[in-house]
Each structure stands twice: as C-alpha cells, then as structure tokens.
Amino acid sequence: MKHHAAFGLSMEDIDAVVVEDSKPMQTILRSILLSFKVARVRVFDSADDALEASLAEPPNVILTDWRMEPTSGYQFLRLVRHRHMEPLCYVPILFVTAHGTRPLVDKALRAGAHHVLVKPVSPSTLHKRLTWILSDDRPMTLEHSGFYNIYGIHKTLDAQAEKLQSLAGARLHHRVATQKRAEVEGAVQAAFDKKTDRGPDFAGVKKEEPKRHSAAAKHIRDAGFAAVKGAKVH
Template sequence: MKHHAAYGLGLEDLDVVIVEDSKPMQTLIRSILISFKVARVRVFDSADEALEAMLSEPPNVILADWRMAPTSGYQLLRLIRHRHMEPLCYVPLLFITAHGTRALVDKGLRAGAHHLLVKPLSPATLYSRLQWLLTDERQMILESSGFYNIDGIHKTLDVQAEKIKTLENARHYHKQATKRLAAVQSAVEKEFASASRSVPDSVDLTGKRIIPAASDKKAPRISAFGSTRATGS
C-alpha cells in the first residue's frame, strides 16, 4: 500500500493538471489555483493530450471534467489507475461535474476518484477540498482487477448505500401509513356524518330520549294532597 501523490504536501508544493474542454472553466480554475499560490498549473483541452504530458511529468493532483470527448474524465481515471501506469496510478483525481447525482458520485468513487466537485465551483470549496486531500491518509491498494483504488472505499460506500436504502424504506413506509390513516379517518367521518343525519331530533346518539328544556313560563306545582296551584315569583 502507498499514500497518494499529494499526501503530506503543502498547497505551494502542488503541480496541478486541469483537464477541461471548456475554455471559461479552464480560466476560472486556473485563476483560483494561482490565487492559492500552487507551484505549477497545467491546462489541457482533452484527456488524451493530458495523458501524454502526464506520462512524461506526473503531477500531484488532477482536476478533470467528467464529460469530455472523445475520452471522458471517467475513462481517464480508469486508464491512470491501472497498475502498469505507475506512478500515475497514485495521483489523486478530483472530478468536476455539473451533474453530481448519487449514482455518478458512487461510480466515480468506486473507480478510484478522491472526490467530486459540482459546478459552479467556488474558491472556498476548492480550497477546502485540496486541504482535505493533502491530509487524507487513506492508502492506495492494488485490487485483484489490476487497478489501484482507495483502501476501504468499497466498504464505506456499501455502508452508505445500506443507510440510504434503510432511510428510503422508512420514508416509503411512513408515506403508506399516512395514506392508510387518512383513509380510515375519512371513512370514520363519513360514517359519523351519516349516523348524525339518520338520528331523530328527540333522541341523541346513545339512544336516550332528549328532554326539552323548560320554558320561561312558571309550571303548576302539585301538592302532596293533590291540589294544584301556580308557583309565584
């Protein structure tokens, strides 16, 4: 096992290669890196052109766009991670993409990328990612496939995928339970409304007779001897 090519260096020591087919993005990234006072910045329009130059002078870090033609950034990563590409196989690569989907991130990291940066790229984001990279002590290991990768990355991604799957299952269950509860509440309300319309005015919902309220007129009072008289005020 071996550390990646930028481990333990300072920003001012870095030789960075930018592989980007967009001129505006080239200018932006180059300007940001120069503001960090890195030792060297090389810019290439295509992966093939960059690969030829890097075979002669390997950099410490590669910043590559994911989608390029004819060779994509992903294909470039797979090329340099092969064991016969030493020392390029140890150079950390950070993807720059406008499509940072979960599936794309998973694919890139499983192929040996160290990180994915989403456009638009800010100086603060690039600075923090480079600083993190310089202290990332995960080592590069040779897999049975003949390609180098980051030690433990597959296990880490598998654990994350399982957590995401568990959360998605929980959300699905909650959604279904909420629907069932709403259906039960709706049925109960309809039944209650139907029962209320069918009950006579003189009987309450328990079946008990409703006794009319007393009027304001004084009712006659019956004495113990059977005689009647009106109650006075």
C-alpha cells in the same frame, strides 16, 4: 500499499493538472488554483493530451471534467489508475462536473476518484477539498482487477448505500402508515357525519313520548272541573 501523490504536501507544493474542454471553465479553475498560491497549473483540452503530459511529468493533483470527447473523464480515470501507469496511478483525481448525480458519484468513487465537485464550484469549496486531500492518509491499494484504488472505499460506499436504503425504507413505511391512518380517520368521520344527518333517533336517542292518562284519572279530572264550575261565590 502506498499513499497518494499529494499526501503530506503543502498547498504551495502542488503541481496541478486541469483537464477541461470548456475554455471559460479552464480560465476559472486556473484562476482559483493560482489564488491558492500553488506551485504550478497545467491546463489541457482533452484527456489524451493530459495523459501524455502527465506521464512525462506526473502532477500531484488532477482536476478533470466528466463528460469529454473522445475520451471521457471516467475513461481517463481508469487509464490513470491502471497498475502499468505507475507512478501516475497514485495521483489523486477530483472530478468537477455539472452532472453530480448520486450514481455518477458512486461510479467515480468506486473507480478511484477522491472527490466529485459540482459546477459551479466555489473557491472555498475547492480549497477545502484540496486541503483535505493533502492530509488524507488512506493508502492506495492494487485490486485484483489490476487497478489501484483507495483502500476501504468499496466497504465505505456499501455501508453508505445500505444506510440510504434503510432510510428510504423507513420513509416509505412512514408514508404508507400516514396514508392508512388518514383513510381510517376519513372513514370514521364520514360515518359520524352520516349518523348526525339522520337525526337523534338513528343515533340511539329516543324521543320522549307524550304521557297517556288512564280513564279513571280522566274521570276524576272532569269531575273536578264540574264541581268548580257549579260552586257559588259568597
């Protein structure tokens, strides 16, 4: 196992290669890198031209686009990482792309890329990534496939994928539980509203019935009324 080609260098020691088929993006990346006081910046329109020049003079860092023709950024990465490309196979590669989806990032890192940056990239972000690479002590290891890769990268990505899957499962469970709770609360509220609309009898509250007087009590009451009516006033 061996460290990558930029490990332990200072920013001023970097010989950078930029592979970009967009002229405006070439200008931007060149200007940013030169503002970091790097030793050298070489810019190429295609992966094929960059590969030929890099084999003759291996750089310390390669920044490349993902979608290019006829050779894509991914194909360029696989060419560089092949064991027959030594010492070029040890050069760290950063992708600068407008299509930074999760599957793309996973594919790039599993193939041996060190970073994936999303356009438009800011000078501070690029400087931070380059600084990190200069101190990245993860060794490059030759896999059974015949390609070099960052040691332990597959294990790290698998752990991240498992964590994301667990998080997605927890979110799904929470969403389903919340939906079921809302359905139960809605059913209870509907039942309560229905009972209220039917009045208190339906709710189990009996109306107070008028009191019924017995025949004897009615007779006594009538006799009392008669006595009062017939009395003389003195």
